Amino acid sequence: MAEQSETHEASLRLARRRSSVPRARALLRAKLGEWRAVQAPTDVGELLLSELVTNALRVAVPGDRMIGVRIVCRERGASLRLEVSDAGRGRPRVRWPGELETGGRGLLIVDALAFCWGVKERPAGIGKTIWAEVVTPAVVPVPTMVGHSVMS
Numbered sequence: 001m002a003e004q005s006e007t008h009e010a011s012l013r014l015a016r017r018r019s020s021v022p023r024a025r026a027l028l029r030a031k032l033g034e035w036r037a038v039q040a041p042t043d044v045g046e047l048l049l050s051e052l053v054t055n056a057l058r059v060a061v062p063g064d065r066m067i068g069v070r071i072v073c074r075e076r077g078a079s080l081r082l083e084v085s086d087a088g089r090g091r092p093r094v095r096w097p098g099e100l101e102t103g104g105r106g107l108l109i110v111d112a113l114a115f116c117w118g119v120k121e122r123p124a125g126i127g128k129t130i131w132a133e134v135v136t137p138a139v140v141p142v143p144t145m146v147g148h149s150v151m152s
Helices: 020-034 042-058 106-113
Strands: 007-014 067-074 079-086 116-121 128-135
Touching: 007 020, 020 042, 020 067, 042 067, 042 079, 042 106, 042 128
Parallel strands: none
Antiparallel strands: 007 067, 067 079, 079 128, 116 128
């Protein structure tokens, strides 16, 4: 029974380029396999992580700044917490783009698929971390509300 309550974590720093999005997805997939996270909602986790990393890439920051990714897996994948940090200012906002707009739906997707999500300031005071939690349908955990939530 102790094995089911284990928590696993992985972190990665990514360069600010489009190839970082599939790299983040690959890390998630590899780690969930390594951790034998059989309950993990992998497809949803990959989609949310892709959206969060893509948003971080679009934030205006000095060119040498990297993007931080942190994955926390609990109870063999029954609960996933995905965090993406950037050095940008401001807070993300959910947008409702027009039907002909080709972008701007990332946080709408996160809001629709995540159990909960939000934003917290980074400890060093530079930038922010956007986090999302995903759970399997059979699990209804209490959300870990860290920092300011932007859930709609």
